[in-house]
Amino acid sequence: MIKIKKFLTITIGFLLLCFILVFFYNNKANAKENSIKNSVATFNNKPVESIKILNKSGENYELSDDAFLYTIDSKYRIKKVIRKDLYNVKIGNTISVDETKKIGEKFLKKASLQLENYTLDARKIGFKKNETYTLFFKFKNSNGIDTGSFAYVDLFLDGTLKGMQIHNEDSSIAQSVSKISKEKAKTIVFNYLNTNTILKKYINDIQNNYKLESTVLHGNKIWRFTTKIPDSKYSHFQFVYLIDANTGEFLLKSEPKMPGFNNDTSVENRFSNLINKK
Amino acid sequence: MNKRNLFTKITAISIMLSCLICTNVFASTGISRECFYTTNGLNYDQQINDFLVGDGYDAINDIDDSSASNVRSNMPSSDVFYISTHGLDVQYNDGTHTYGGAVACFNSSGENSSTLSADETNDNNNYSLEGLWGDSGSQLSNINLAYFSACYSAQTSSYYGNLLDRTVSLGAKSSIGFYNSVGITQSKYFDDRFFYHALDDKEEVSTAAYNALMDAREAYGQDTAGVESCVIAYGSSNESAYIYH
Numbered sequence: 052m053i054k055i056k057k058f059l060t061i062t063i064g065f066l067l068l069c070f071i072l073v074f075f076y077n078n079k080a081n082a083k084e085n086s087i088k089n090s091v092a093t094f095n096n097k098p099v100e101s102i103k104i105l106n107k108s109g110e111n112y113e114l115s116d117d118a119f120l121y122t123i124d125s126k127y128r129i130k131k132v133i134r135k136d137l138y139n140v141k142i143g144n145t146i147s148v149d150e151t152k153k154i155g156e157k158f159l160k161k162a163s164l165q166l167e168n169y170t171l172d173a174r175k176i177g178f179k180k181n182e183t184y185t186l187f188f189k190f191k192n193s194n195g196i197d198t199g200s201f202a203y204v205d206l207f208l209d210g211t212l213k214g215m216q217i218h219n220e221d222s223s224i225a226q227s228v229s230k231i232s233k234e235k236a237k238t239i240v241f242n243y244l245n246t247n248t249i250l251k252k253y254i255n256d257i258q259n260n261y262k263l264e265s266t267v268l269h270g271n272k273i274w275r276f277t278t279k280i281p282d283s284k285y286s287h288f289q290f291v292y293l294i295d296a297n298t299g300e301f302l303l304k305s306e307p308k309m310p311g312f313n314n315d316t317s318v319e320n321r322f323s324n325l326i327n328k329k
Numbered sequence: 330m331n332k333r334n335l336f337t338k339i340t341a342i343s344i345m346l347s348c349l350i351c352t353n354v355f356a357s358t359g360i361s362r363e364c365f366y367t368t369n370g371l372n373y374d375q376q377i378n379d380f381l382v383g384d385g386y387d388a389i390n391d392i393d394d395s396s397a398s399n400v401r402s403n404m405p406s407s408d409v410f411y412i413s414t415h416g417l418d419v420q421y422n423d424g425t426h427t428y429g430g431a432v433a434c435f436n437s438s439g440e441n442s443s444t445l446s447a448d449e450t451n452d453n454n455n456y457s458l459e460g461l462w463g464d465s466g467s468q469l470s471n472i473n474l475a476y477f478s479a480c481y482s483a484q485t486s487s488y489y490g491n492l493l494d495r496t497v498s499l500g501a502k503s504s505i506g507f508y509n510s511v512g513i514t515q516s517k518y519f520d521d522r523f524f525y526h527a528l529d530d531k532e533e534v535s536t537a538a539y540n541a542l543m544d545a546r547e548a549y550g551q552d553t554a555g556v557e558s559c560v561i562a563y564g565s566s567n568e569s570a571y572i573y574h
Contacts, residue, residue, distance in 0.1 A: 131543060133536070133539060133540065133543070135536075137533070137535040137536045137539055138533050138534070138535040138536070138563075138568060138569040139568055139569065176557050176558060177508065177557075177558065177559075177560065178483060178484075178508045178558075178560050179560070181559070181560045181561060185557065187551060189551065199550070201550060201551065203543075203546055205539075213539070214539060214543065216543050216546060216547065218546070218547060218550065266550075268550055275552075283426055284418060284426070285510065287509050287510050287555070288509075288510045288512075288554070288555065289552075289554075291512075291552045291554070293552070303514065303549065303552065304514070305512045305514065305515065305549075305552050305554045306512060306513055306514075307480060307510045307511070307512060307513070307554075307555075308371075308414075308415060308416070308478075308479060308480050308510070308511050308512065308513045308516055309415050309416065309480055309510065310415055310433070310441065312513060313371075313513070314371070314513040314514050314517065315514075318514075319514055319517075322514075322548075326548055
C-alpha cells in the first residue's frame with residue numbers, strides 16, 4: 052500500500068514537472084515568435100496577427116504578410132524585403148531620382164537602421180518595363196572609414212517599394228591594422244594587371260586613374276582597387292580587384308565577360324570559402 | 330464461375346492498357362522537359378546543371394559543338410534555353426559602336442567562329458533567328474525561358490537587332506538578358522542563383538532574377554558588376570513565366 056502511494060506521488064510529481072516545463076517553453080517560444088514578428092510589424096505598421104513565420108533558414112527567419120516576403124537575422128534585424136507580385140506591378144506617376152532619397156531613408160529607419168555616416172548613390176537602372184530606382188547606402192564609421200555595411204533600396208519609378216536589403220559587418224574590423232600595406236596591395240594589383248594582354252596596354256592610364264581603399268567584406272578586412280580603362284568597349288565596366296588585407300591574396304577579380312578575360316577558379320574558390328566560413 | 334474469371338481478366342487487361350495509353354499521352358504532351366544550355370567558350374562549371382537535373386530536366390550541355398548553327402537548331406525543342414558566352418559590339422566606320430543583339434558562339438576547337446543574332450545580316454558567319462524563322466511566329470513557343478547570359482544581350486543593336494524581343498516574338502514565353510557589360514565571376518554566380526530560385530524555390534522568373542540579384546549583392550557587396558542590368562521580356566500573352574516541374 053505504501054509502495055503504491057509512493058509510486059503515485061512520484062508519477063504525479065513527474066507529470067506536474069513536465070506540465071510546468073512544457074508551459075514554460077511554450078511561453079518562451081511564443082515570446083520569441085512575437086519578437087520575430089514585431090521586427091516586421093515595426094517595419095510594415097501592420098498587426099502582428101497578419102504576419103506569418105514561413106520557415107527558419109539557417110540563422111535567418113523568413114516571414115510574410117499580404118504583400119512582401121521578409122528575411123530576419125538571428126538578432127531579429129531585417130535583412131531582406133521583397134515584394135511578392137513582381138511580375139504584375141502597375142506603376143503610377145514617375146517621381147524624380149532626387150525624390151527617392153527621402154523615401155529610401157524612411158524605409159531604412161523603419162527597419163531600425165541608424166542613419167548617421169553614410170554616402171548615397173541613387174540612380175535609375177534597367178530598361179523599359181524593368182526600370183527601377185536603386186539606392187545604395189554605404190556606411191562609414193565616425194572616422195569616415197568604410198565599415199563594409201551597406202543597404203540597397205529598390206523602388207519602382209512611382210516610388211513604391213520593390214525590395215530592400217541590409218548587410219551588416221562588424222564595424223571594429225574596419226579599424227583593425229592591416230598586415231598588408233596599401234602600397235603592397237597596389238604592387239600586387241599592378242603586377243597582375245601587367246600579365247593581362249588587354250590591361251597591360253592601359254597600365255599608364257590606370258596608374259593615373261585608380262582608387263584603392265580599405266573596406267570589410269564577410270568579416271575580412273580588404274583592399275578594394277577600382278579603375279576604368281579608356282576603351283569604348285569597356286567604358287561601362289568598372290574593373291575591381293579585392294585583396295585580402297591580411298594575406299595579400301586576391302579575393303575577387305571583377306573583369307568583363309568579354310574576349311580577353313577569363314574567370315580565375317582559384318580566386319573564385321577562395322571567395323566561396325570566405326562566404327561559407329561566415 | 331468461368332464468366333467471373335473472364336470478367337476479372339478483361340478488367341485487369343483494360344486497366345493495364347489504360348496505364349500504357351496514359352503514359353504515352355503524358356510523354357507526348359511534354360511531361361519530360363528539355364533544356365539546352367552551354368557555357369559557350371568560357372569553360373567553367375556551373376551549378377545550373379544540378380538544379381536542372383534535380384528538377385527533372387533532360388539537360389543537354391553540348392560542349393562538342395556550340396557553333397551558332399547548332400545552338401540555334403536546338404532552340405525549338407527546348408523548354409529552357411540557356412547560353413553563357415561573350416556579348417558583341419559592332420564598330421562602324423565613323424568609330425561609333427552599337428551593342429548587343431547577338432552573342433559569340435564557339436566551335437568544337439574552342440574558336441569564336443560564329444554569331445547568333447536576332448536580325449538577319451550579310452555576314453556569312455552569322456546565324457540569325459529572323460533568317461530562319463522570320464519576324465514573328467510560334468517556332469519557339471516550346472520555350473518557357475530563353476536566357477542569354479552575355480554582356481549587352483538585352484540591348485537593341487542597329488546591326489543585329491534585339492535578342493529578347495525576337496525570341497518572345499517567335500513564341501518564347503519569356504527571355505532574359507543583360508543591358509550592360511557584366512563581370513564573368515558575378516554573372517556566373519547570378520545565373521546559378523537564378524536557377525536555384527526558379528527551380529528549387531519554384532519562383533516566377535522576375536522574382537527569381539530579383540532574388541538572384543539580392544544574393545549577388547549579399548556576396549559581392551557593391552561590386553555586382555552589371556548583373557543589376559538584368560532585363561526580362563515576356564511574350565505578349567504572358568505576364569509571368571515559370572520553369573519548374
